[in-house]
Amino acid sequence: DGGITQSPKYLFRKEGQNVTLSCEQNLNHDAMYWYRQDPGQGLRLIYYSQIVNDFQKGDIAEGYSVSREKKESFPLTVTSAQKNPTAFYLCASSSGGSRTDTQYFGPGTRLTVL
Amino acid sequence: DAKTTQPTSMDCAEGRAANLPCNHSTISGNEYVYWYRQIHSQGPQYIIHGLKNNETNEMASLIITEDRKSSTLILPHATLRDTAVYYCIVRVAVEGKLIFGQGTTLQVKP
Numbered sequence: 613d614g615g616i617t618q619s620p621k622y623l624f625r626k627e628g629q630n631v632t633l634s635c636e637q638n639l640n641h642d643a644m645y646w647y648r649q650d651p652g653q654g655l656r657l658i659y660y661s662q663i664v665n666d667f668q669k670g671d672i673a674e675g676y677s678v679s680r681e682k683k684e685s686f687p688l689t690v691t692s693a694q695k696n697p698t699a700f701y702l703c704a705s706s707s708g709g710s711r712t713d714t715q716y717f718g719p720g721t722r723l724t725v726l
Numbered sequence: 727d728a729k730t731t732q733p734t735s736m737d738c739a740e741g742r743a744a745n746l747p748c749n750h751s752t753i754s755g756n757e758y759v760y761w762y763r764q765i766h767s768q769g770p771q772y773i774i775h776g777l778k779n780n781e782t783n784e785m786a787s788l789i790i791t792e793d794r795k796s797s798t799l800i801l802p803h804a805t806l807r808d809t810a811v812y813y814c815i816v817r818v819a820v821e822g823k824l825i826f827g828q829g830t831t832l833q834v835k836p
Contacts, residue, residue, distance in 0.1 A: 654826030
């Protein structure tokens with residue numbers, strides 16, 4: 613089955629620890645995105661990548677880092693510099709380069725920092 | 727990117743059509759209207775999108791006014807599984823960013 617997988621579904625970490633969230637897609641999509649969602653709010657863009665080995669900051673990149681070494685993978689690291697890391701994190705992908713470039717989302721990872 | 731305005735919540739009876747409105751009065755000529763929905767604690771699901779013509783797929787219909795300042799998402803026969811938050815988004819073609827607002831919480835009732 614083609615799709616986007618995020619693991620784990622729930623993640624708990626102690627304050628001050630870095631944590632890496634996984635995102636994998638087998639849709640052969642060029643573009644991948646990371647969003648953050650807080651309770652009762654819409655999604656906000658953290659980072660995005662239009663092609664392998666290239667990525668750009670979104671609206672709330674501070675305290676986060678990413679890498680794009682492979683087309684199918686776009687891991688997000690939440691660093692200790694992120695002041696309020698507890699949130700629902702969503703990864704998305706799209707084919708890229710098209711005028712109707714629809715983004716498809718994974719199931720999300722809920723991160724709780726204790 | 728253009729801003730959208732949606733009602734905070736709506737109710738719909740099961741089996742009836744659900745009509746979800748969206749205002750986007752500052753939309754530009756190259757901005758598309760996208761609709762996603764999000765069921766609690768899941769990732770958003772793509773529904774439909776359009777530029778200026780009305781669109782229909784297996785999930786819904788999208789009606790865009792002639793001046794493109796507003797649109798309506800129609801779920802023709804709502805079921806309990808359609809209960810979700812529905813997001814109306816306008817975005818420039820090719821750009822990567824989707825700007826999600828607060829959305830409309832649709833409650834489908836038996």
